[in-house]
Amino acid sequence: MTTSATSETPLIEVKPALNIAGLAVGYGGVPAVRDLNAHVRAGEILALLGPNGAGKTTTLLASVGALPALSGTITALGEPLDRRVEANARRGIILVPDSRGVFHRLSVDDNLRLARRKHGPSVDDVFDYFPALRSMRSRRCGTLSGGEQQMLALAKALLCAPKILLVDELSLGLSPIAVEGLLPRLRQIADDQHMAVVLVEQHIELALSIADTAVVLHHGRSVMSGSATELRGRRDMVEAAYFGSVEEPSGDRTGVPERQ
Incomplete structure (x- = not known):
């Protein structure tokens, strides 16, 4: 007697390009980030959201090796992170x-x-993403607008052939028009280059519009996380988490808090 297979072909798990597990990191032995769990895969954008002092920049510095972990681990491209930034x-x-x-x-x-x-x-490759820079090649960088300098900063990063790109406060000091032009370009870069991107951003709605996943930090702890689509649909809860009005989940702090 013959039997037909009923089980589906198992899905192949894609390992994260950057995986942060139980991370505590800070300054002078005092943690500014506690028990953080987050990950991003190649071709995805992870948005780190939260007010000033939430631990977003500290997380990025730890993710390039500029700050040593007090506890927990950071794995990048399948290997433990080196302690040397270079x-x-x-x-x-x-x-x-x-x-x-x-x-x-x-x-x-x-x-x-x-x-x-x-x-x-x-250089021509990066000009394809930032064509406005072509006409500025001979200009001193100090004469560029904030948006133009940010384009140049991203172009310089792309010339380093990143596999994991971490961008801190892309919109800082920029006009809304400049931000609306740069963020979709970052999405295009992640897609085209199959690059993992971690974006620290103050503009919640714009960040969630291009991200795949997001983590909201408050006082160094993850208070909300999930797919960007889900978080956009729960904007009220995201804003509450952003300003610390959502109670921190106990135990594993990843995952969207339970809805009441």
């Missing part, structure tokens, strides 16, 4: 800081030339 950068873990990291006295061209790697993308 070693992690060579592996493709690149941070765009909120200061943008551009040299104001140098030209756009010189900034890009200094950032380019031997076997990385060409």
Whole structure:
């Protein structure tokens, strides 16, 4: 007697490009982030949301090796994170800081030339994402607007051939129009380059519109997390979590808090 198979082909689990497990990290031995769990896969965008002082930048610094973990682990590209920032950068873990990291006295061209790697993308490749920079190649960076400097900062990061791109406060000091132009471009880059992106952002709605998943931090703890689509549908709860009006879940703090 013959039998037909009824079970479906098992799904292949895609491991995260960046995995943060039980992370505690801070300054002078005092944790600014506690028991954080988060991950992002290649081609996905994880948005870290929360007010000033919530621990978002601290998380990014730990994720590139600039701050040592007090406890917990960070795994990047299948291996433990190195304690040296430069070693992690060579592996493709690149941070765009909120200061943008551009040299104001140098030209756009010189900034890009200094950032380019031997076997990385060409300048023309990054101009495809930021065509407005083509006409600014000879201009000193200090004469650019905030939005133009942020484009340059992202272009410099792309020249480093990142596999994991961490962007701190992309919209800081920018007009709403500039932000609305840059965030979709970041989504395009993640899709085209199959790149894992962690985005720290103050604009909740815009961040959730391009992200795949999100974590809301408050006082160093994750108070809400889930798919960006779900969180957009629960905007009232997201705002409550953002301002600390949602009680912190006990135990595993990942996952959207239970609805009342």
